[in-house]
Amino acid sequence: MIVYVRFNSSHGFPVEVEEGARVSELKEAVGRLQGVQPDQLRVIFAGRELGSDSTLQGCDLPEQSTVHVVLPPAGTERRLEQVLQRRLSRGVDSLTRLDLSASRLPTTSIGLAVILQNEDSNMQSEPKPLSTFYVFCKTECRAIQPGKLRVRCRTCKQGTLTLSRGPSCWDDVLLPDRIHGVCQSPNCDGRVAEFYLKCAAHPTCDNDTSVPLDLIMTNVRHVPCIACTDVVSPVLVSQCAERHVICLDCFHTYCMTRLNERQFIHDLVVGYSLPCAAGCPDSLIKEVHHFRVLGDEQYERYQRYAAEECLLQMGGVLCPAPGCGAGLLVEDDRRRVHCELKEGLGCGFVFCRDCKEEYHEGECRQHFAPAAGGAMQGYVVDENAALRARWEQATKDIINETTRPCPKCRVPVEKNGGCMHMTCPRAQCKFQWCWICRVEWNRECMGNHWFG
Numbered sequence: 001m002i003v004y005v006r007f008n009s010s011h012g013f014p015v016e017v018e019e020g021a022r023v024s025e026l027k028e029a030v031g032r033l034q035g036v037q038p039d040q041l042r043v044i045f046a047g048r049e050l051g052s053d054s055t056l057q058g059c060d061l062p063e064q065s066t067v068h069v070v071l072p073p074a075g076t077e078r079r080l081e082q083v084l085q086r087r088l089s090r091g092v093d094s095l096t097r098l099d100l101s102a103s104r105l106p107t108t109s110i111g112l113a114v115i116l117q118n119e120d121s122n123m124q125s126e127p128k129p130l131s132t133f134y135v136f137c138k139t140e141c142r143a144i145q146p147g148k149l150r151v152r153c154r155t156c157k158q159g160t161l162t163l164s165r166g167p168s169c170w171d172d173v174l175l176p177d178r179i180h181g182v183c184q185s186p187n188c189d190g191r192v193a194e195f196y197l198k199c200a201a202h203p204t205c206d207n208d209t210s211v212p213l214d215l216i217m218t219n220v221r222h223v224p225c226i227a228c229t230d231v232v233s234p235v236l237v238s239q240c241a242e243r244h245v246i247c248l249d250c251f252h253t254y255c256m257t258r259l260n261e262r263q264f265i266h267d268l269v270v271g272y273s274l275p276c277a278a279g280c281p282d283s284l285i286k287e288v289h290h291f292r293v294l295g296d297e298q299y300e301r302y303q304r305y306a307a308e309e310c311l312l313q314m315g316g317v318l319c320p321a322p323g324c325g326a327g328l329l330v331e332d333d334r335r336r337v338h339c340e341l342k343e344g345l346g347c348g349f350v351f352c353r354d355c356k357e358e359y360h361e362g363e364c365r366q367h368f369a370p371a372a373g374g375a376m377q378g379y380v381v382d383e384n385a386a387l388r389a390r391w392e393q394a395t396k397d398i399i400n401e402t403t404r405p406c407p408k409c410r411v412p413v414e415k416n417g418g419c420m421h422m423t424c425p426r427a428q429c430k431f432q433w434c435w436i437c438r439v440e441w442n443r444e445c446m447g448n449h450w451f452g
Contacts (some may be wrong), residue, residue, distance in 0.1 A: 001016070001017060001018075001019055001021075001056070001064075002014050002015070002016055002064055003015050003016075003017060003061070003064075003065060003067060004066040004067070004319065005026075005054065005066075005067055005068075005069050005133070006066060006067070006068050006069070006158075006159075007030060007069050007070075008033050008069075008070055008071060008186055009048065009068065009070075009156070009158045009160060009185045009186070012066055013033070015029050015030060015033070017056070017234070018030075019057075019247045020055055020056075020057060020371040021055065021056055022052065022053060022054065022055050022056070022176040023043050023050045023051060023054050023056065023059070023130075024038070024052040024053065024057070025043045025054050026067075026069075027043060027052065027069070030069050034385075036071065038223070039299070040071055041069050041070070041071065042069070042070050042071075042184065043067055043068070043069050043158075043164060044067065044068045044069075044100040044159065044160050044161075044184060045059060045061055045065070045067045045068070045146060045315075046060075046095040046149070046150060046151065046159075047095055047150075047151040047161065047162060047163040047166070047181065047193070048162055048163065048279050049162055050067075053150075060391060064315065066159070066206075067159065067161045068159050068184070070160055070184045070185065070186075073076075074271055075448070079387065082349055087124060088409050094130055095148075095149040095150065095166070095167075098132065098149065099132050099220075100165060100167065100168070100170050100173065100214075101131065101135075101168055101330065103285065104272055112367050116340065130221075132217060132218050132437070133146065133147040133148065133149055133197055133200075133212070133217075134146060134147055134213045134216040134217065134234055135147035135198070135199055135210035135211055135212055135213055136210060136211040136213060136289045136292045137195045137199035137201065137202075137210050138210060139199075139208055139210075140200055140202050140208075140270070141199055141202070142199075142214065143292075143294065143326035144213065144292060144293060145199050145200065145201045145210075145297045146199075147197040147198060147199060147200055147203065147210055147212065147213075148197065148198050148199075148200045149167075149173065149175060149195060149196075149197055150195075150196055150197070150198060151163065151181075151193050151194065151195050152193075152194050152196070152231070153181075153183040153185065153188060153190035153192070153194065154176075154192040154193065155183065155188055155190030155192070155193075156183060156185050156188040156190055158183070158185045158188070159191065159362060160183055160188075161181045161182040161183045161184070161193055161239055162181050162182050162184065163179060163181040163193055164179065164180050164182075165179060166179075167179060168216045170214045172195075172347065173195040173212070173214075174195075174212065176192075176194070177192060178193075179193045179194060179195075181193050181435055196209045196242065197209065197210050197212045197423060198210055199210075211287070211289040213287065213289060214287065215237055215238070215239065215285065215287070215290060216234050216235070216236050216237075216248070216290070216445070217234060217235065217237060218233050218234055219231065219234060219235045219245075219335060223235065223245040225245060225246050225247040225249075225250055226245060226246050226277060226278060227246055227247070227250035227253075227254070227277065228242045228247060229250070229263040232247045232249075234248060235247050235248070236248065236251050236290065238275075238276035238277070238278075238279030238280065238283050238285075239276075239285070239286075240275070240276040240278070240281070240282070240283035241280065241281055241435070242276075242278070242280060244276050244277065244278050244280065248293060250277070250423055251277070251293055252293045252294065254274070254277045254299065255274065255291055255293060255294050255302075255373045259294070259298065259301065259302055259305065261425050262411070262425045262426055262427070263427050264302070264306070264309070264427060265284065265318030265428070266310060266313055266427070266428055267284055267308070267429065270284050270285070270286050270288070271288050271290065271306065272302065272305065272309060272310075273286070273291075274291075275289055275296050275394060300339070300430050307327065308325075308327065309426070309428065311327040312411075312426075312428075313428065314329065315330070316328055316329045316330065317330060317356075318349055319337075319346070319347060319349060319351070320349075320356040320357075321339065321341040321347045321349040321351070323347075324339060324346070324347040324349065325448065326339055326345060326346050326347065330353060334353070335353045335354055335359075336350065336352070336353070337350070337351055337352070337353050338350050339351070343436070346420065352364060355414060356405060356410055359381070378385065378392065402414055402416070403413060403415070404435065404438065406422075406424040406426070406429060406431055406433065407422065407431065407433050407439060407440070408429055408431035408439050409424060409428075409429040409431065410431070411425070411426050411427055413425060415435055418447075419450050419451050420434055420436055420445065420449055420450060420451070421434070421435075421441055421445075421450065422435050422441075428447075434449075
């Protein structure tokens with residue numbers, strides 16, 4: 001197998017060792033290449049020093065992994081390090097074997113994510129899955145993949161830091177200054193650990209980091225999905241009080257449905273997000289990269305809707321011209337809005353801020369009556385036929401028939417059947433109004449034309 005070695009934080013070089021080789025054999029290979037005694041070398045991988053008698057496979061060191069090999073500090077510093085290493089050998093496990101699901105699946109929960117304790121002792125002896133981390137690989141895969149947790153010194157950015165303790169929850173990994181250690185790089189006195197994740201689906205370089213998806217995890221408790229009730233893995237565990245579990249296929253469907261209905265919620269801190277699929281309060285997903293499950297094309301639409309919602313929250317407007325939709329921030333309360341054509345953006349359309357029609361003086365009109373005109377002498381044309389025969393007007397008529405702006409927020413709403421009682425699809429609006437009257441839904445609308 002091939003192992004990439006960084007000697008004293010220098011550039012890495014490949015070292016070939018046999019399958020099942022011990023750490024001592026790796027030290028001997030590096031010692032021959034660097035001209036140093038093997039027993040002076042220390043091998044550091046994933047936040048801990050590897051014992052000479054350990055095998056590389058036993059240390060969860062897969063093919064093409066990168067390890068750091070350093071010379072020990074001299075004098076009293078070395079004695080202090082020996083004390084630290086004895087403590088680490090008792091309390092720090094490999095980062096690849098950590099299970100942080102306890103911080104997402106507490107046994108004290110009363111929700112669907114809790115499985116009653118099985119009295120069968122055989123169930124307790126089952127080995128844990130090796131991978132408990134999932135990431136969005138933003139380089140090669142551009143998909144949700146299993147991940148591997150790594151640590152480095154926050155000062156020198158090298159993986160030569162040995163941890164004082166292993167992380168026990170996701171906060172230890174995601175929040176800074178939670179765990180300390182000792183950096184073994186020459187001329188570095190760093191003491192703060194910096195955790196990051198990489199994609200486990202392909203070999204990665206130092207800068208090829210991935211986004212941690214802390215809500216997605218291996219379904220080690222065999223919890224059924226809240227939507228399809230199947231027991232699959234991996235799953236997404238919502239951060240509601242009940243810790244509802246949903247499989248990734250159902251989560252994709254949930255996101256697509258809410259995106260099509262523009263039901264995502266714009267939060268000033270979190271961004272454009274969704275709550276638990278069961279509608280639980282205080283359960284917004286805080287890491288929006290979880291919505292990468294939508295795929296590249298739909299994620300772009302998600303980002304566009306998020307930008308539009310943010311603009312509307314700031315008091316801006318969207319240009320109503322077909323094919324434009326540019327976001328505009330309007331000064332003061334002026335009604336006249338000019339979508340300026342500049343640097344390839346905008347269309348030049350001038351419209352009314354209130355009714356989103358071409359700009360006009362005076363009050364806005366709800367309906368535009370056809371212009372009256374006399375028939376040509378000696379030739380009579382049916383008025384309705386004349387209205388239907390306008391080529392450019394045909395598309396606009398279809399749009400006017402099937403969509404109307406919400407009276408409150410002006411977002412276009414499509415009617416595809418049902419009664420005249422409409423509800424704005426924007427999660428931040430939810431205004432209830434009458435399709436015919438275009439006013440707030442009231443008893444008169446209910447009595448006169450609820451169903452047309």
